[in-house]
Amino acid sequence: MTHYIYLVRHGEHQDAEHGMVDGPLSPRGRRQASLLADRLSGVPFDSVRHSPLERAAQTAQAVAERMPSVSPEPSALLFDCVPTGMTPDTPSAFEPFFNSVTEAEIDAGRAQMSDAVSEFLVRKRGEVHDLIITHNFVIAWFVREVLQAPEWRWMTLNQAHCGLTVFAQKQGRPWTLLSHNDMAHLPVELRTGLPEIYPV
Numbered sequence: 556m557t558h559y560i561y562l563v564r565h566g567e568h569q570d571a572e573h574g575m576v577d578g579p580l581s582p583r584g585r586r587q588a589s590l591l592a593d594r595l596s597g598v599p600f601d602s603v604r605h606s607p608l609e610r611a612a613q614t615a616q617a618v619a620e621r622m623p624s625v626s627p628e629p630s631a632l633l634f635d636c637v638p639t640g641m642t643p644d645t646p647s648a649f650e651p652f653f654n655s656v657t658e659a660e661i662d663a664g665r666a667q668m669s670d671a672v673s674e675f676l677v678r679k680r681g682e683v684h685d686l687i688i689t690h691n692f693v694i695a696w697f698v699r700e701v702l703q704a705p706e707w708r709w710m711t712l713n714q715a716h717c718g719l720t721v722f723a724q725k726q727g728r729p730w731t732l733l734s735h736n737d738m739a740h741l742p743v744e745l746r747t748g749l750p751e752i753y754p755v
């Protein structure tokens with residue numbers, strides 16, 4: 556009996572290039588969400604939870620349209636957030652980003668991620684399939700947590716729009732990262748949301 560958690564970053568949103576913090580999916584984002592729904596259509600999901608932001612809610616809706624038995628539910632623990640600040644080990648290339656984030660935002664992000672890990676990374680009994688549709692930084696934090704990597708490393712992990720990351724846990728075993736940012740369901744022109752240059 557295995558508990559699976561499928562983590563997906565929402566599809567591309569319409570006004571991302573204008574710096575808008577939220578918005579509906581772009582036409583490309585709707586295609587990504589539809590291909591994601593095809594990809595996941597054979598999975599017997601027990602739950603679908605998503606960030607309350609519109610781009611994540613619309614991505615969850617696209618999956619639910621293909622699977623009438625699932626009812627997506629929003630969770631405030633899956634909002635976009637910044638889980639930690641700059642540390643002595645963080646690559647200096649990230650300094651401009653962290654300079655733009657306030658201490659209050661980081662405190663809130665840290666508290667949110669602590670609660671999210673307690674809520675979502677908990678072993679459920681039996682064969683379980685949970686889907687989580689959320690944001691790049693939230694998935695990065697969960698992956699870092701499963702790998703037990705130092706805190707600062709979340710910032711170096713990236714997921715494409717509608718990329719698929721899967722965790723699994725067998726009874727009595729730790730969480731395993733089965734796949735990370737799998738984009739096999741997305742044609743090359745829909746593989747968006749990754750950095751053009753990866754800072755190291």
Ligand SMILES: O=C(O)[C@@H](CO)OP(=O)(O)O
Binds near residue numbers: 635636689690692693
């Ligand atoms: O703003 C971003 O780059 C990421 C951070 O998590 O958010 P989103 O996945 O919503 O694009």
